[in-house]
Amino acid sequence: MQPPEKPWSLSSEDILQKLEAGQxxxxxPEQVEQRRRRFGSNAMGETRKKSxxxxxxxxxxxxxxxxxxxxxxxxxxxxxxxxxxxxxxxxAINVVIxxxxxxxxxxxxxxxxxxxxxxxxxRRGGQIQEIPSEELVIGDIVPLDAxxxxxxxxxxxxxxxxxxxEATLTGESNVVTKSIEPxxxxxxxxxxxxxxxxxxxxxxxxxFGVITGVGRNTEVGKIATMTEEAEEEVTxxxxxxxxxxxxxxxxxxxxxxxxGLSGIIRGQELLLMIETxxxxxxxxxxxxxxxxxxxxLGRGMWRMAKRxxxxxxxxxxxxxxATTLICTDKTGTLTQNKMRxxxxxxxxxxxxxxxxxxxxxxxxxxxxxxxxxNQKVGADQLPVENAIRVGVLCSNAELGETEEEDIGExxxxxxxxxxxxxxxxxxxxxxxxxxxxxxxxxxDTKMMATFHQNDGKMxxxxxxxxxxxxxxxxxxxxxENEEELDSDLKDTWSSQNDELASRGLRVLGLARKSAQNQxxxxxxxxxxxxxxxxxxxxxxxxxxxxxxxxxxxxxxxVVTGDNAKTAMxxxxxxxxxxxxxxxxxxxxELKEVARMNEEEKKKLLDARVFARVTPKNKLDLVGVFQDxxxxxxxxxxxxxxxxxxxxxxxxxxxGIGGTQVAKEAxxxxxxxxxxxxxxxxxxxGRVIFQNIRTFVIYLLSGNLAEITIVGAVLLAGGRLxxxxxxxxxxxxxxDVFPALAxxxxxxxxxxxxxxxxxxxxxxxxxxxxxxxxxxxxxxxAIDIVAxxxxxxxxxxxxxxxxxxxxxTLGFGRLWHTFNMRRARARVFTNRVVRNPMVxxxxxxxxxxxxxxxxxxxxxxxxxxxxxxxxxxTLILAGSLLVxxxxxxxxxxxxxxxxx
Numbered sequence: 001m002q003p004p005e006k007p008w009s010l011s012s013e014d015i016l017q018k019l020e021a022g023q024x025x026x027x028x029p030e031q032v033e034q035r036r037r038r039f040g041s042n043a044m045g046e047t048r049k050k051s052x053x054x055x056x057x058x059x060x061x062x063x064x065x066x067x068x069x070x071x072x073x074x075x076x077x078x079x080x081x082x083x084x085x086x087x088x089x090x091x092a093i094n095v096v097i098x099x100x101x102x103x104x105x106x107x108x109x110x111x112x113x114x115x116x117x118x119x120x121x122x123r124r125g126g127q128i129q130e131i132p133s134e135e136l137v138i139g140d141i142v143p144l145d146a147x148x149x150x151x152x153x154x155x156x157x158x159x160x161x162x163x164x165x166e167a168t169l170t171g172e173s174n175v176v177t178k179s180i181e182p183x184x185x186x187x188x189x190x191x192x193x194x195x196x197x198x199x200x201x202x203x204x205x206x207x208f209g210v211i212t213g214v215g216r217n218t219e220v221g222k223i224a225t226m227t228e229e230a231e232e233e234v235t236x237x238x239x240x241x242x243x244x245x246x247x248x249x250x251x252x253x254x255x256x257x258x259x260g261l262s263g264i265i266r267g268q269e270l271l272l273m274i275e276t277x278x279x280x281x282x283x284x285x286x287x288x289x290x291x292x293x294x295x296x297l298g299r300g301m302w303r304m305a306k307r308x309x310x311x312x313x314x315x316x317x318x319x320x321x322a323t324t325l326i327c328t329d330k331t332g333t334l335t336q337n338k339m340r341x342x343x344x345x346x347x348x349x350x351x352x353x354x355x356x357x358x359x360x361x362x363x364x365x366x367x368x369x370x371x372x373x374n375q376k377v378g379a380d381q382l383p384v385e386n387a388i389r390v391g392v393l394c395s396n397a398e399l400g401e402t403e404e405e406d407i408g409e410x411x412x413x414x415x416x417x418x419x420x421x422x423x424x425x426x427x428x429x430x431x432x433x434x435x436x437x438x439x440x441x442x443x444d445t446k447m448m449a450t451f452h453q454n455d456g457k458m459x460x461x462x463x464x465x466x467x468x469x470x471x472x473x474x475x476x477x478x479x480e481n482e483e484e485l486d487s488d489l490k491d492t493w494s495s496q497n498d499e500l501a502s503r504g505l506r507v508l509g510l511a512r513k514s515a516q517n518q519x520x521x522x523x524x525x526x527x528x529x530x531x532x533x534x535x536x537x538x539x540x541x542x543x544x545x546x547x548x549x550x551x552x553x554x555x556x557x558v559v560t561g562d563n564a565k566t567a568m569x570x571x572x573x574x575x576x577x578x579x580x581x582x583x584x585x586x587x588x589e590l591k592e593v594a595r596m597n598e599e600e601k602k603k604l605l606d607a608r609v610f611a612r613v614t615p616k617n618k619l620d621l622v623g624v625f626q627d628x629x630x631x632x633x634x635x636x637x638x639x640x641x642x643x644x645x646x647x648x649x650x651x652x653x654x655g656i657g658g659t660q661v662a663k664e665a666x667x668x669x670x671x672x673x674x675x676x677x678x679x680x681x682x683x684x685g686r687v688i689f690q691n692i693r694t695f696v697i698y699l700l701s702g703n704l705a706e707i708t709i710v711g712a713v714l715l716a717g718g719r720l721x722x723x724x725x726x727x728x729x730x731x732x733x734x735d736v737f738p739a740l741a742x743x744x745x746x747x748x749x750x751x752x753x754x755x756x757x758x759x760x761x762x763x764x765x766x767x768x769x770x771x772x773x774x775x776x777x778x779x780x781a782i783d784i785v786a787x788x789x790x791x792x793x794x795x796x797x798x799x800x801x802x803x804x805x806x807x808t809l810g811f812g813r814l815w816h817t818f819n820m821r822r823a824r825a826r827v828f829t830n831r832v833v834r835n836p837m838v839x840x841x842x843x844x845x846x847x848x849x850x851x852x853x854x855x856x857x858x859x860x861x862x863x864x865x866x867x868x869x870x871x872x873t874l875i876l877a878g879s880l881l882v883x884x885x886x887x888x889x890x891x892x893x894x895x896x897x898x899x
Contacts, residue, residue: 003039003138007155007212008192009185015155021139021210023157026123035137042152042214043134056099120151123208136211143208144196149664153213154196156180161205164196178207189219201642201664259711266717296695296743300688308671309681310655316667319649320685322759323554325630327610327621330560330567331506332410332654332673333635334574335536338403339414341391342505343533344369345496346383347478351489354496357384359418367421379422382480387530390510391415392426393433394450394461399426411508414534415463433459437518447472449522451515458515460522466497466531466563469509473528477512482527497531497563504569505533506562538574545676546574553755554682557608559618559634564611577608587612590620602628618644631759633678635670637662652678679752686757687747693763694820695742697771702734702813704776709783709809719798721787721805725862730806733848734813737841742820745835750824774889779816779882783809786878794870803853803864804874810849811879814842819886823893 001020004010016023020031027035069088076085120133123141133151136142142154144162156162162178179193196202196209198218215221260277264270301311311317331337344357357369357377369377369384377384397408397416406413416426433452441448447464462469470493476485485493500507511526549556556576560567564584571577577584585607601624610621618634622644625632634648642665645651653666656673663669670677706727713721722730764772787805790796796804817838821830832838853864867875 001035001139003212003217006185008183008187008195010155011182012155012157012180015210015212016157019139019210019212021141023141023210024123025126026141027137027139028125031139032124032137035139036135039138039217040215041134042136056095136214138211138214140211141208142211143206144202145206146202146204147662148202150196150198150200150202152198152211152215153218154209155212156194156196156207156209158209159205159207162202162207163204165201165203166190166197178205180207255707255711259707259714262711263714263720266714268714268720296688296691299744300684300691304668304681304684307680307684308655308674308677309684310669310671311667311681316650317685317688319631319667319759320633320682321687321689322631322757323633323650323682323685324756325625325632326549326554326556326675326678326682327559327618327625327632327634327648328556328675328678329635329637329654330558330562330570331536332656333670333675334542334558334570335538337410337536337673339410339506339534339536341414341418341532342535343500344384344387345493345500345531345533346387347476347483347530348377348381348383349479351476351478351483352492354492356496356500361421365421367418379424383477383530386477386512387510387532388415388419388422388424389429389433390461390463390512390529391508391532392419392424392429393435393452394448394463394510395426396438397426410536411506411534415508415532439522445523447523451518451522458517460513460515460520460526462511462513462522462526463508466507466509467494469511469526470494470497470528472523473511473526475526476528477530485528493528493531498565500531500533501563501565502569503533504566504573505535506566508532508534536570538570539674539676541674541676543574545679546576548679548683548752552682552752555630557610559610559613559621561613562611564609567609567611571609582606583608585610587614587617590617596624615641615644619647622647631756633682635678636666641665683747683752686751687745689757690748690751691743691745693768694745695739696763697768697775698742698817698820699735699739701772701775702779702816703731704772705779705783705809705813706730708777708780709805712780712784713787721784721802722809723802723863726802726806726864729852729862730810730813733810733845737844738814738817738838741835741837741841742817742832744837745831748822748825748831750822775816775819775886778885778889779809779812782812782878782881782885786874790871790874794874796871797865799863799865800867800871803867804871804878806862806864807849807853807867807875808878810845811875812882814845814849815879815883816886817842818883819890821890823890823897827887 001018004015004018007015007018010018012023021027119130120136121128121130121143122136123129123143128143136152140152141157142151144150144154150164156178157180159178159180164176164178166176176190176193178196181194183192183194195212197220198213199220213219213221256277260273263273300317304311304317328334340361341359343359345354346357347353348355348357355371357371360368360370362368369379371377379385379388392415395408395412395416397406397412399413399416399420400406406417408416419426419429433454435450436453436458437451439449441464445464446468447462449460449462452459452461462472470485470490473485473490475482476489476493497507497509509531510529512529513526515522546556558567558571558576564586568577568579568584571583572579582603583606585604587610590610590613604621604624605628610617613621615636618636618641622632622634626647626649631650632648633650633652634644635652635654636642636645637654641653641662645653645662645665645667650668651666653662653669654673655663655669655671668681706722709721710727713719783805786808787801790804791798791801818832821827821832825831851858852862853859853866859865
C-alpha cells in the first residue's frame with residue numbers, strides 16, 4: 001500500500017481502496033503498527049528535541065569556556081602544571097554544572113510541553129477512541145467537529161455543513177466550506193475543498209475522513225521541512241539578559257586587561273597576571289545567569305501548573321507579572337458553573353399576569369413549587385408541566401448517578417435534573433416524544449430547537465435567550481389555553497426577564513409549537529411557555545482573589561455573553577461593580593468601536609461589565625484597551641474566541657469545556673476554569689521576574705567586589721590579594737548554589753500589594769545598579785580592611801593574609817545572600833530567609849569553604865593555609881560586617897521610601 005500523491009482527485013471509494021481502509025471499522029492494531037513503521041509517526045517536533053550531547057557541546061562553545069581553556073593552555077605552556085590542570089578541572093566542573101542544570105531545565109520544559117499534547121479521536125476496530133495525535137497513521141478514520149484542530153491531512157468522506165479556517169496554512173482568514181466530491185488533480189491548495197489540513201481549525205459542522213498524510217508529509221509539515229531549523233524563541237526577558245551579558249563582557253574584559261597590564265608594569269609575573277586577568281573576567285561575568293534564568297522560569301511554570309494554570313509559551317511568564325487588566329468570563333470562572341433551576345415565570349391563570357413560582361428542593365432529591373405567597377403549585381398544572389417538558393426535551397444533557405458524572409451543558413443539566421426531581425425523567429419523556437430533528441444553538445439566533453413525534457403530531461420545543469424567544473412568539477400559554485401575545489404583553493414579559501436577571505439569575509426562555517413536518521422553520525410563530533431562572537453561585541475563592549487584584553493595581557472587568565442585568569448582579573455580589581448605569585456596556589454599543597474617538601474609547605475603561613458580547617466584540621475590546629496602554633489578559637473557550645486570545649497580551653483558554661482551537665491560540669490554559677488560578681499565575685509571574693532580578697543583583701555585586709579587591713590592591717602597588725584559582729573556586733560556589741536558591745524564592749508578603757511592573761522596564765533600573773555598585777564596593781572595602789589588618793597590623797605572612805582575604809570574601813558573599821531581601825520586607829521573615837534552598841545552598845558552600853582550608857591537598861592547590869584563631873576572628877568579623885552593614889543600608893532605604 002502506497003498513499004496516493006493527489007488524494008483530492010480520487011473519489012471516496014477509490015481513496016479508501018488505495019489506502020486499504022475501512023470507513024466503518026477503521027484500522028486494526030496490526031495495520032496501525034505496520035503503517036507507523038513504514039510511514040512514520042504523526043509528530044513534527046522530534047527534530048527540535050535537544051540531545052544530551054548537543055547540550056554538552058554548548059557548554060564548551062561559550063566565550064567563558066574558551067577563556068578558561070586558553071588560561072589552562074597558557075599555564076601548561078609556561079610549565080605551570082598544577083595551575084594548568086587546576087584551571088582545566090575548574091573548566092570541567094563549570095561545564096558539568098552548566099550541563100546538568102541546563103539538561104534538567106530543558107527536559108523539564110519538554111516534559112511540561114507533554115501536558116499540552118493534542119488529543120485526537122479516531123475510529124479503530126469499529127470503536128471511536130481518543131489517542132495522542134502523534135499516534136495517528138495513514139489510513140486512520142477520524143471524525144471532525146466544530147472546535148477541533150485537524151490532527152493530520154485528511155481526505156473528507158462525509159461533510160455536514162463542515163467549514164474550516166485555514167489561515168494557519170494559507171494565510172487567508174476566510175472560512176472554507178468543505179465538500180466530498182473529487183477535485184481536479186492540478187488544483188491549488190486553496191481550492192482543495194475535499195481536504196482538511198493538519199493544524200487548521202474546524203469552525204462549524206461535522207464530518208469525518210481518512211488520513212492521507214502525517215507528520216512531515218502533511219502540507220504544513222512540508223513547509224516546516226523547507227524552512228531551515230529556526231532558532232528557539234528568545235523571549236524579551238532572555239533578550240534583555242543577553243544584552244546585559246554582552247555589555248558586561250566588554251566592560252569586564254577592559255577591566256581585566258587594565259588590571260593585568262598594571263600588574264605587568266609593576267613587575268608581577270607575566271603568566272600570573274594573564275591568569276589573574278582571565279580569572280577576573282570569569283569572576284565578573286555571570287556566566288550562569290541564563291541557566292539560572294531558565295531554571296527559575298521552568299520551576300515557576302511548574303508551580304503555575306500545580307495551581308491549574310498551564311503556561312504554553314515561555315514569554316507569557318514574563319508578561320504575566322506586568323498584567324494590568326483581566327477580562328474575565330462570568331460563568332464557570334467567577335461562578336461555580338453548577339446551575340440550579342430556582343424560579344419559573346408563568347401565566348398560570350391570567351393573560352396579563354406573570355407569576356413567579358419558586359422551586360423548592362428537599363433533602364431527598366425531590367422538588368416542589370410555591371408562589372411567593374407560599375401557595376403550592378402542582379407540577380401537573382399545564383404551564384408548569386409544559387415548562388418542564390420543554391426544558392427536559394430541548395436538551396442534550398444526560399444525568400449520571402452523581403452530579404460529577406452528569407454529561408452536558410450545566411444549563412441543560414439543571415433543567416433535566418429539575419425534571420427528574422418532579423418525576424419527569426428524560427428517557428421516559430423521549431419514549432413518549434421521540435426526537436426527530438435537532439436545530440443546534442448558534443450565536444446568531446441564540447436559540448435551540450428539537451422536533452418530536454407524539455400521537456402522530458409533530459411538536460417543536462424551543463429554548464434560548466429570553467429576548468429572542470419573546471420576540472419570536474405570537475402566542476402565550478395561559479393556564480390551559482393559548483392567548484395572543486401582543487406588544488404590550490411582550491413588554492410585560494421582558495420586564496419580568498429583567499427582574500429575574502437583576503437578581504443574578506441566568507434566564508432562559510421556553511417556547512413550543514406544533515408543526516406539519518420537521519422541515520418547518522423552528523423559530524416562527526411560537527407559543528411562549530415561560531421563563532426559567534437558574535442560579536449559579538459564585539466561587540468562594542473569587543472574592544479574595546478580586547481583592548488581591550485590586551491591591552495589586554490590576555483592573556478586572558467581566559466580558560460575558562450573559563444578559564447585562566445578570567452579569568451586573570453577579571458583579572455587584574462579588575464587589576466588582578457598584579451598579580451604576582455607566583458601569584455596564586452592551587454589545588450594541590460596541591458595534592461601532594472602529595468609529596469611536598479617543599474620548600469615547602477612554603470611557604470604556606470606566607466600564608465594569610460588558611454584556612452580550614460577541615467574539616468580534618472581544619477582539620475589538622482587546623485592541624481598545626491595548627491602545628490605551630493596558631497589558632490585557634483575556635479569557636475564552638470557543639473557536640471564535642481564538643482571534644481575541646491571540647491578540648491579547650495573555651490569552652487564557654478554559655481547560656474545562658474549552659475548544660482545542662482556543663487552547664492552541666492561548667498563552668495559558670486554566671485546568672479548573674477558576675479566576676483565582678489567573679491571579680495565582682499573575683503572582684507567580686511577578687515572583688519569577690523578581691527572583692531573576694534578585695540573583696542578577698547578587699551575582700553582579702559579588703563579582704564587582706572581586707574585581708575591586710584585586711584591582712585596588714594591584715593599583716596601590718600590593719601583591720595579589722586573591723589568587724586566580726581562588727577566584728575561580730569562589731566563583732563556582734557563590735555563582736551557583738546561592739544564586740540558584742535565590743532564583744527559587746517564594747512570594748514576598750507585599751508582592752501583590754504593588755502596581756504592575758512596566759513591561760518595558762529593564763531588568764536593572766538605576767536603583768538596582770546603585771545596589772550593585774554600593775554592595776560591591778562595601779564588600780570589597782571590608783575585605784581589603786581585613787587583609788590590611790592581617791598583614792599590616794598583626795604581621796600575617798602573605799599566604800595567611802591571602803587566606804583571610806579569600807575566606808572573608810567567601811563568607812561575606814554567603815551572608816550577602818540575606819541582603820537580597822526587598823528594603824521594606826521584614827528582616828527575619830522575608831522570602832529569602834523563608835527559602836529552605838537558600839539555607840541549603842549556604843550550608844553546602846560553608847562546607848566547601850572549610851574543605852578548601854582543612855583538606856590539605858585542596859588547600860595546597862589553592863595556596864591556602866589553615867587560619868589561626870586570630871585569623872578566624874578577622875574572617876568572621878569581616879564577613880558578618882557585610883551582613884550588618886547591608887541590613888543597615890536596607891533599613892535606611894526603607895525609611896527614605898516611607899517618607
